[in-house]
Amino acid sequence: MITLKDVSKTFTLHNQGDGQSGAVIPVMAGVSLSVAPGECVALTGRSGAGKSTLMRMIHGNYLAASGEILVGGLDVAKASPREILALRREVLGYVSQFLRVVPRVATLDVVAEPLLTLGIPATEARARAATLLARLNLPERLWSLSPTTFSGGEQQRVNIARGFIHPYPAMLLDEPTASLDAANREVVLSLILEARARGAAILGIFHDEDARARVCDRLLDVTGFTPGLAA
Amino acid sequence: MDGAEMSIYARMKGAEPLLSVRNLSKFYGSRIGCADVSFDLYPGEVLGIVGESGSGKSTLLSCLAGHQTPDEGRIAFDGRDMIAMAEPERRRLARSEQAFVHQSPRDGLRMGVSAGGNIGERLMAVGARNYGAIRETALDWLGRVEIDGARIDDRPSAFSGGMQQRLQIARNLVTAPRLVFMDEPTGGLDVSVQARLLDLLRGLVRDLGLSVVLVTHDLAVVRLLAHRLMVMKSGHVVEQGLTDQVLDDPQHGYTQLLVSSVLQV
Ligand SMILES: Nc1ncnc2c1ncn2[C@@H]1O[C@H](COP(=O)(O)OP(=O)(O)OP(=O)(O)O)[C@@H](O)[C@H]1O
Ligand SMILES: Nc1ncnc2c1ncn2[C@@H]1O[C@H](COP(=O)(O)OP(=O)(O)OP(=O)(O)O)[C@@H](O)[C@H]1O
Ligand SMILES: [Mg+2]
Ligand SMILES: [Mg+2]
Numbered sequence: 001m002i003t004l005k006d007v008s009k010t011f012t013l014h015n016q017g018d019g020q021s022g023a024v025i026p027v028m029a030g031v032s033l034s035v036a037p038g039e040c041v042a043l044t045g046r047s048g049a050g051k052s053t054l055m056r057m058i059h060g061n062y063l064a065a066s067g068e069i070l071v072g073g074l075d076v077a078k079a080s081p082r083e084i085l086a087l088r089r090e091v092l093g094y095v096s097q098f099l100r101v102v103p104r105v106a107t108l109d110v111v112a113e114p115l116l117t118l119g120i121p122a123t124e125a126r127a128r129a130a131t132l133l134a135r136l137n138l139p140e141r142l143w144s145l146s147p148t149t150f151s152g153g154e155q156q157r158v159n160i161a162r163g164f165i166h167p168y169p170a171m172l173l174d175e176p177t178a179s180l181d182a183a184n185r186e187v188v189l190s191l192i193l194e195a196r197a198r199g200a201a202i203l204g205i206f207h208d209e210d211a212r213a214r215v216c217d218r219l220l221d222v223t224g225f226t227p228g229l230a231a
Numbered sequence: 232m233d234g235a236e237m238s239i240y241a242r243m244k245g246a247e248p249l250l251s252v253r254n255l256s257k258f259y260g261s262r263i264g265c266a267d268v269s270f271d272l273y274p275g276e277v278l279g280i281v282g283e284s285g286s287g288k289s290t291l292l293s294c295l296a297g298h299q300t301p302d303e304g305r306i307a308f309d310g311r312d313m314i315a316m317a318e319p320e321r322r323r324l325a326r327s328e329q330a331f332v333h334q335s336p337r338d339g340l341r342m343g344v345s346a347g348g349n350i351g352e353r354l355m356a357v358g359a360r361n362y363g364a365i366r367e368t369a370l371d372w373l374g375r376v377e378i379d380g381a382r383i384d385d386r387p388s389a390f391s392g393g394m395q396q397r398l399q400i401a402r403n404l405v406t407a408p409r410l411v412f413m414d415e416p417t418g419g420l421d422v423s424v425q426a427r428l429l430d431l432l433r434g435l436v437r438d439l440g441l442s443v444v445l446v447t448h449d450l451a452v453v454r455l456l457a458h459r460l461m462v463m464k465s466g467h468v469v470e471q472g473l474t475d476q477v478l479d480d481p482q483h484g485y486t487q488l489l490v491s492s493v494l495q496v
Contacts, residue, residue, distance in 0.1 A: 014484030015491075022484065060473060062480040081459045081473040082273060086243060102433065102455050103426040116437060 001170050001201030002058065007031040007067030007077070009053055026227045027053055031067065033220055037169065040192065040202040042212045045222040051205045052097075054222060055172050058203070059094050060084035071170055089117055093168030095176050099147060099159045107133070107150075108143045111161040118166065125165075132161045136187055152179040164191050171195060173204035177211050189215055247310065249274050249410055249442045250295070255304035257290050263466035264290035268304070270461065270471065274409070277436055277443040279457030279474060281450060281489070287466040288446040289414055295444060296331050296412045297321055308410065327357050330403035334415035336395035340387050340402065346373065347383040349402045357406050372401040376431060393424035397431065404435060413445045417452055429455055450493055454478060462486045 009028040017023025028050045035041045043051040056062040058069055060076050069076040072091045074083055088094070101110050108129050115125035133143060136157040142150065147158045156179050163171065173192070177185045185208075192215045196202055206212040212219070248271035257264035265287035272278050280288050294301040297313060306313040308329075313321060333339040340349055350369040351359075359365050370380045376397035378390075387395050396416065403411065416432070417425040433456060436443060445457055453460055453474055461471040462483065470483040481487045 011480075012482070014487055056479070061475050063472075063476060063482065081476075082243060082276070084473055085458055100454070102430045104423065105430050 001037045001072060002033075002035040002203060003068075003070040004031050004033050004058070005068040005070075007054075007057065007069060008065045009050070009057060009062065010065045028057075028222075028225050029227050031222075031225045035170075035201040035203050037199045037201050038196055039218075040196050040204060040216045042216040042219045043203065043205050043222055044212075044219050045226070049222050049226050051222055052174060054225075055094075055174055055203065055205065059092065059172055060087070089114070091169055093163045093166065093171040095160055095163035095171070095173045097174045097178070099155045101147060103148050104146050106144045107138070107147045107158055110147060110158060111165055114162060114166050128165060129161065132165055133157075135191075136161055137184055153181065153184065156180060157184060160188055160191070164195065167195070167198060168200060170201045171203070173202065173206075175205055175207060177206065177208050185211065246273055248272055248307075249309055250444070251305075251307040252295065253305045255291070255294060255301050255306065257287075257294050257299060257301045263287070265294070265463070266466045268468055270468075272410075272442050272444065274442055275436070275440045276459065277441075277445055277457045279453035279460045280444065280446045280463060281448060281453055281460065282463030283489070284448070286463040288463055290466075291463070292412050292414055292444060292446050296329065297325055298331075327406060328409050330406070330408040330411045332399055332403050332411060332413040332416050334418050336387065336392070336399045339399040340395060342386065342388050345384045345386055346378065346390070346398055349387065349398060350405050353402055353405050368405060372405050373398075375435075376401045377427070391424075393420050393428065396420060396428060400428075400431070400435075404439070404441075407439065408441070410442045410444075413443060413447075415447050415449075416445070417447070417449065425452070432456060450478060450490065462489065 007028065008026070008030065011025045011027060012022055013025065014022040031054060043054060045051055053062060057064050058071060058076060060079070064077040067077060071087060074087050076084060076087070079087070108126055111129035111133060112122070112125035115128060116122060130143070138154060138157050142154065147155050150158065160176055163173070176192070177188050180188060189211055192202065196215070204216065250272040253269050255268040256266045268291055270278065280291065282288055290299070293299045295306060301314065308324065331339070341352070344352065347366060347369040350372050351365045354365050354368060370383060373380050373383060378394055378397060387398055390398065417428050420428065429452065435441060445453065447453060457474045459471065460474040460477045462469050462477065462485065464485045470477060470481065470486045477486060478490055481490050
């Protein structure tokens with residue numbers, strides 16, 4: 001479902017470094033990996049090794065310098081913006097570390113939005129959003145408020161609800177349990193296990209080792225893809 | 232599973248762009264307004280255009296909307312050549328299928344006419360005649376842009392800046408255009424009013440399947456509204472792509488400067 005072949009990434013900072021070409025920073029090279037439907041794979045490696053960078057390339061947020069990134073048959077490394085938008089809408093879910101939303105929009109609508117873009121009627125989309133928010137123990141009095149003023153853990157649960165509202169066949173999870181208490185962490189782990197059981201291909205970053213052990217089928221250390229760090 | 236996913240791309244392959252622009256240039260004497268601009272815009276897409284003051288954003292927009300004639304290049308709207316088209320036909324098309332939201336509501340509204348009249352006038356321009364139906368539609372649109380229906384007979388001069396801008400949007404969208412041009416639609420409004428307008432525009436784009444070309448200097452606005460982004464400098468497009476990709480992983484030195492010179496967007 002997710003297959004990378006010999007992917008590399010460099011950042012060229014044009015306004016830094018000396019000379020005309022700026023500073024060229026190679027951050028990943030020779031990345032090949034594959035995640036099958038119904039499989040959950042954890043990316044590991046020390047801070048700065050490139051875990052988030054790899055995930056952002058699969059999401060189409062960072063441009064790959066070379067290689068192939070196949071998600072559900074689309075090569076994200078060469079796809080047009082339009083194709084990547086369709087991929088994100090229908091195939092590839094993403095729970096990022098931070099929530100980014102239009103200020104003043106109610107939490108319930110923030111969570112329902114991915115369904116609205118799929119053409120699902122607003123009443124049904126909101127009902128599904130409510131079910132998920134309730135399951136994540138987000139107090140109902142917060143649903144009509146914008147999440148911009150929420151605590152870190154509340155925002156994260158809104159983000160998770162957005163990522164799990166549609167049964168995406170492929171999912172990227174960047175630290176989904178980072179700022180949650182024990183009870184909510186359990187809810188998120190069960191959401192991940194359910195997604196895996198229905199056949200989603202999941203790639204995640206978990207600093208929580210116990211969480212990783214419970215939901216992931218295998219680990220993939222990205223250090224081997226970090227130029228200058230590979231053993 | 233892969234078969235089903237593939238079909239979404241197959242579905243897309245068949246779609247035709249609503250607006251197709253090739254090698255568009257406009258010169259003011261020896262000065263470049265915009266040069267060699269090319270892009271395709273598909274139904275339901277919002278294209279953001281950013282760049283420093285004087286980079287050619289408004290020039291490009293006014294050529295696209297037919298307010299100026301480009302010196303070179305081609306513009307096709309729904310497959311029809313907009314430059315070769317006879318003027319009356321172009322005007323009719325611009326009135327019925329396109330709309331232009333100005334930065335200043337004063338340029339897009341008739342300040343001496345009531346709010347309802349501002350909306351109704353557009354409907355009449357495309358052939359509506361029934362007074363009751365026109366007023367009904369005007370009321371419905373005031374509601375959609377969150378203006379109290381009781382204000383229908385007030386003139387826009389009695390409205391706040393944010394309300395005027397929402398009225399301008401209602402006036403432009405009431406005829407159900409397929410393509411909307413916007414030049415700094417949230418400029419000059421305070422931040423919380425901007426947020427509400429952004430949310431409104433997002434909902435309208437999604438529910439009506441509008442295509443939008445949006446000029447702004449505000450990267451936070453394009454981040455939230457535009458699917459794709461085009462960066463202009465000195466009349467030229469220096470970079471274009473998926474909005475979040477261009478903002479988070481800019482490839483051109485100018486875009487990197489633009490992104491790094493604002494606090495986190
Ligand atoms: N937009 C960017 N521009 C320049 N360099 C970047 C950019 N994004 C990431 N990097 C660099 O790429 C490298 C990998 O960063 P990344 O965020 O992927 O690490 P990580 O493994 O997720 O670390 P952490 O565990 O701390 O989140 C770092 O050296 C980082 O500075
Ligand atoms: N009517 C005109 N006559 C002569 N030069 C013009 C005219 N309109 C624009 N220009 C010039 O064309 C260039 C592009 O101007 P334009 O208004 O398109 O910039 P812009 O990107 O919209 O800037 P801003 O962000 O300040 O609105 C500038 O150098 C400007 O001085
Ligand atoms: Mg990271
Ligand atoms: Mg301008």
